[in-house]
Amino acid sequence: MRYELYYWPGIQGRGEFVRLALEDSGADYVDVARDAKRGMATMMRFMESRAIEHPPFAPPFLKAGKLVIAQTANILFYLGPRLGCVAKSEPSRLWAHQLQLTIADWVSEVHDTHHPIAGSLYYEDQKAEARGRAAEFIANRLPKFFDYFEWILKRNPKGSEYLLGKKVSNVDLSLFQMIEGSRYAFPKTMARLEPGHPRMVALHDRVMARPRLAAYLRSPRRLAFNEQGIFRHYPELEEQEQD
C-alpha cells in the first residue's frame, strides 16, 4: 500500500514523527502537500471536503487506502504493527501509546514556548510572554521530560538501548526527534542537560545511525529546522536570567 501523508509543506512539525516512522521502515508513501505544483491545493481541498467520512481537525493526517487517520499519536498507533515496529500485545501497545502521548504533550509545550498567547499571532507579537514561558520550560519542564525518559530507558527490563523491549519502536524515533529538535532550539540548555542523560544521548545516536534513517536525514526529503516550525531557535529565549 502507498500511504499518503498530509502535512504543512515547509516545516518538520508534527508530520515529522510520521515521516520518521515511514522512512525508517522503508514504507511506500507520498508527502502530498510537498508537491510544489498542486500539493497544498490538494491538501486544502481534502480538508474542506464534505465527502470525507472522518474529517481531521488539523494536519497531519494519513490516508491509508480508504482510511483517513488524524492526530499524530493515533497515526503512529495505526502504523506501529503494520510497519513492524511495535510489539503486538495489548499491554505493549498501550504502553507504547502512553509514551507517544507523553511526547505529544511535550511537543505542545515546546510550541508554546514561542507562542504562549496565540497560534494566530506572530512570535514578535508575544515575545515578552514567550520569554516567561520559555524560562519556565527550560528550568522545569524540559528537565522533567528528560528525567522521565532517561528513567524509562534505565528501567527497561530488556536493556537500555530502546524504550520498549529490545527493539526499536516509533517511540524511539520520536524521542530521537525530540532530542534533535531540542538541540536546535535550546543548545545551551541541552549542553547542560545531556551529560546527565547518557541513555537518551546514546538512543539518539543509535537511531540516527540506522541505515534507512541516516539516508533520509541526508536526503532533501528531510526539511531543515526553521523558525516556522515547532522547534525554533530564538537565542533570546535561552539567554535570559533565571529568577
Next chain:
Amino acid sequence: MRYELYYWPGIQGRGEFVRLALEDSGADYVDVARDAKRGMATMMRFMESRAIEHPPFAPPFLKAGKLVIAQTANILFYLGPRLGCVAKSEPSRLWAHQLQLTIADWVSEVHDTHHPIAGSLYYEDQKAEARGRAAEFIANRLPKFFDYFEWILKRNPKGSEYLLGKKVSNVDLSLFQMIEGSRYAFPKTMARLEPGHPRMVALHDRVMARPRLAAYLRSPRRLAFNEQGIFRHYPELEEQEQD
C-alpha cells in the same frame, strides 16, 4: 474487576473524563486519592515507586488488574470496548480515538487560558498574559472546536444524536464535559455560541439525562467545578474588550 482510578482529589480535571466513562457504564471502581485518610499518600507512593513496570508521567492513571495505564485518552481507549461503549472495528476505534485526542488538545488549551506562562506559578502571577491568551481562545479557538464537533454531529451518517454511529460513546461523555465546563468557565461566550450549535447542546442534554450519569452528577462523587481545576471561572478573562 474493580478498577482503581488515581487522580488529584480536589478537582474534576482530566480524571473526570475517566470518571464519566466508569460511572455511565456502572463499572466497579475506586477513586483512590479521594480517600481522605490515605488517598494522596497512596497515589504519591505509587508515582514514586521504582517497582511499577509502566510508570506514568502524570495522573490520571488507571490500575486494571496488573495493568497500569496513563494518559486520559489512552485510558479511555482501553476502557472503551470493556465498558461496551465503542464499536470494536479498528476504523471505528481509530476514529473515536482521533476525536478523543482532539478533545485532549482542547482541554490543554482551556488549561492554558489561565496558565499561559507556567503551571508551577499561580494564576495571579500570570493574569495579564492570561487575558491575552483567553481573548484568543474565546475569539478563535473555542468557536473552532465547537464548529468542528457540531459538524461531526451533523454529518454522522447514523444521525446527529451522538458523535459515532447510533450509540453513546466515551467521546460523547467527554464532549458533554467540555460543554459543561465551558459553561462554567465562559458563560457569556457560551450564551453566544450555543444557539449556533444546537446539536451539541442537544447531545449535552441527552448525556446528562442518562440515568446512571444523572445519579452520578447529583452525588457527592461529582466534585464541583472550582478555581483549582481546568475549567475556572475568572470573569475578568471573559469581560475584556476584544481587539
